Amino acid sequence: MAVRTRVQSQMHGDSSDYDYSSFYYSSSDDVFAILEPYTEWYDDAQLRGYYLYGQPMSSRPTTRIELQEKLEQRRLNLLNLSSYNYLGLSYRPEVIEAAKRALDRYGMGAAGSPVLSGTMDVHIELERELAAFKNKPACMLFPTGYSTNVGLIQGLMRPGDLIVADQNSHASIVDGAILSKAEVRFFRHNRPEELEKKLKGWDGKKMVVVEGVYSMDGDVCKLPEIVAIAKKHEARIMIDEAHSTFIYGENGRGVAEAFGLEDEIDIHVGTLSKALGGQGGFVAGSASLYKYLEGFARSRLFSCALSPVVSGGVLEALRIAGREPGLRARLWANVAHIRRLMREEGIDVGESTSQVIPVMIRNDRRIFDVAHRLQRAGLYLQPIVYPAVAKHRSRFRISVSATHTTDQLNEGVSILAHVLREEGIL
Amino acid sequence: MTDDGIRRYLYRDAINGFFEFPTEHARTILPHGLQPVEPHHGMSILTVTAFEFHDSAVGAYREIALSVIISPRVRHGEPMARAAMYPFLVGTTTRAAREHGISVWHLPHHLLDLDVAFERGPSAITLTAADPSGPILAMTITDAERGVTWEKVEHRYQTFMHDEGGTYLSPLVMQGPFMEHEDERGRLTLHAHAFTGAVDPDEVTSTPFREQWMKDGVESIHPLQTLTALASR
Incomplete structure (x- = not known):
């Protein structure tokens, strides 16, 4: 059976003419x-x-x-x-064994939000080891990579603020920006001169959002130029290293490490589902940022904490990534x-x-x-x-x-x- | 016009280029209630369309239009529109065509006659448009390569219009040999001119991401429908 590339249907047309963008609105109030x-x-x-x-x-x-x-x-x-x-870590025997041990010890789920009853000692251990790995004072876990960006951006930015993001940013960055109700501007992909245009003339608080490696294009952020422009305009910088953490840099800390710019970046985001083969995400930064997000990152506040089983497996994967360059x-x-x-x-x-x-x-x-x-x-x-x-x-x-x-x-x-x-x- | 109220316009060439431009600019053009389709976050679609009509109720004429691609309206049991657009400025080569477009279709028009020329080459067609005050734009649409072929089609679209009387929707059918590709080989030059004043030429991409060309076809435009829900807002 061959795939049918052109399907004539009751729509009186070729279904390949349509995509999701064709189905936002109906001609009805229902x-x-x-x-x-x-x-x-x-x-x-x-x-x-x-x-x-x-x-x-x-x-x-x-x-x-x-x-x-x-x-x-x-x-x-x-x-x-x-x-x-x-790194092939999702199925490494040591990782599977660690997850099994966590399952035996904690059961399947965290059974609560991180701020109520969902935080377990395995979460604290994982946050500490991730913070040490990223060489930052603090690290906060989120239940998914998507919720990390959504919660972080929505938690930090307010109406009247400005978010300037690369136009190829992940949907979680876009959705977090929309949810924050801040002014959102997108600059043409990886073009620092376009970033500068978007930052010009804004007097209020502003944050620049980029990714280390862009997930659909596989190209690397022009971080040195972007950092220079953001600093010139006194904007905070957030980098999402979902696809570059544990891959780039001498110690695997990401593109920011590879460029020697870790201390110039205000907020470092990563995921646990890519190189570590698990699930979840994290924000690494200052202790004060951690404290603030605990109260304001609603995607974490109102979600069940990361599964302790995944946390146990990821902790072992993190250790393997560290000891096996x-x-x-x-x-x-x-x-x-x-x-x-x-x-x-x-x-x-x-x-x-x-x-x-x-x-x-x-x-x-x-x-x-x-x-x-x-x-x-x-x-x-x-x-x-x-x-x-x-x-x-x-x-x-x-x-x-x-x-x-x-x-x-x-x-x-x-x-x-x-x-x-x-x-x-x- | 036929008994069913459908008006037909026969053309030798119809070309269309899709260009990205900032959504913040698109929203200043669109009336409330119409949403741009975004191919990228923060980027909408500007189309430049040109026709050479050889037979219509107002005779032969040439026309260019600038439009924003918007989300179509879908109704169960009715044919789907391939796309929807909001033409925000139309220019024609004759006064009769202009008056017809304004009175029948509520389309906003440039009020001077345009010089619209098509230069047909072996693998591309180039449009140039100007009025007495100077050049407006030039666009090249290239022919298909790499396995894309010309096919006879019947495509349905939705056109939205808006004026002080309200917002309107008109279904539109394009029939004829058709070619479409996304090889990014065409070209657009927008000149600083009253016709292009609604967009910032520096913010419009100069290479079309989609190029369309129809030859020897018919454009059939269905009677206007008034969109009361949008008009009342």
């Missing part, structure tokens, strides 16, 4: 009036390629996975270039290898310089056809389309892991190049 037309499109879109999203995995997210394909309910064994398990070296060797292969094949990787490597397709329709063929050829890569990226910037996103073998990387690029060539993209 809130639910949008549901039926959306469902009609959704069912068509599944056949057209949206089935590729959310297919259940029945194995650990290692470099090879078992997947239950939604289209025909087939069980597939695929080479995995999609999981952001950069060879993992980072292995990851970077893999990144260099796959980048060389992709360059030789002429594959468009955009501006990426990191372990996050986009394969630019730049066509919202064709990407699903390509994705379907890749999966049938044995490669697990997710089509990334709007709203995760701009409407005309569709791509696949390769996440390289330290645990990929050279043969696996060779195989992955070989499949990719073959399909792209057959599709006329190469």
Whole structure:
């Protein structure tokens, strides 16, 4: 069965002409009036390629996975270039054992908000070790990476303040900024001169928000220039190092460390779900920032605390990342290898310089056809389309892991190049 | 006009370029209640559209329009619109076309006749527009490459208009051979001019992220619907 790239439906059109942006408004006062037309499109879109999203995995997210394909309910064994398990720690035996010990000791959940009954000693231990790792006085855990940015920005910024963020910022940064009701301006991606334009003429409080490595493009923030401009305009600086913590810098502390600018940054954000293979996020900064966010970061205040099981596993993963710098070296060797292969094949990787490597397709329709063929050829890569990226910037996103073998990387690029060539993209 | 109130305009070429510009600027153009589609956070879509009509109720003429892409209205059981747009300024080459556009479609018009020229090359079409006070814009739309082909299509759109009388919606159907790509090979130059005064040319991208071209087709515009909910706000 081939994926149906053009589905003619009762909508009297081609369902590939539509995406999520087509379904914000209905011509009715009934809130639910949008549901039926959306469902009609959704069912068509599944056949057209949206089935590729959310297919259940029945194995650990290692470099090879078992997947239950939604289209025909087939069980597939695929080479995995999609999981952001950069150091392969989610399935390390020591990490699994640590999580099991935490499960035995604490049970499954924290059973309370961190400010009420949800804080356990494993949380405090993890916060202390993360603070020590980041070389900061304090570190606060959040239940997810998304809630970290939302809670931090909403907790700190107020109506009348100014937030200037890179236009490729993660949705959690955008949502936190909206929730804060501060003035929000976006500057063109990674262009410091555009940041300066947006900061000019604002007299009140201001904060600049950037990411270390941009999650969909894999390029690195131009931090030195951005810090200089932010300082010139007396703006505070927040950096989200979700995809760069434990990857960049001599000690793995991130892009800020790599640039020697850690002390110039006011707020450091990271996640526990990427390189450490767990779940959750953290804010590292001053003790006074910690105290303030305890009372004002509502996404943490009104959520159950991070699971102690995850916390126990992450704590062990953090220790492994610290004592095994060879993992980072292995990851970077893999990144260099796959980048060389992709360059030789002429594959468009955009501006990426990191372990996050986009394969630019730049066509919202064709990407699903390509994705379907890749999966049938044995490669697990997710089509990334709007709203995760701009409407005309569709791509696949390769996440390289330290645990990929050279043969696996060779195989992955070989499949990719073959399909792209057959599709006329190469 | 047909018995069903649909007006048809036959064209030789219809071209359209999609450009990013700041949402803060888009919101100053849009009436309350219409929301821009954002391809990026903080960036909306400006489209530059041009037609060469060879047959219509007001004869042959050429037209350019600047629009903001907005969210369409969806109703169960009705054909979906491929996109929706809010044209905020239209210019034509004839007075008859201008008066027709204002009286029938409530479209805001530049009040001088324009010089609109199309230069057709082997792999691109270039539009230039000017009025007696000077050049307005130039846009190049490139032909498809890399496996994209021309196809006969019937595309539905929604056009929103707003004036002192209210806000209106008009369904619109475009039929004919169609090509669309996102290869980012076209070009836009916006000159400082009253026609482009609603946007800051420095803040509009000069390369279209989407290029569309139709040839030898028909534009069918359905009667206006008054949007009372929006008009009353």
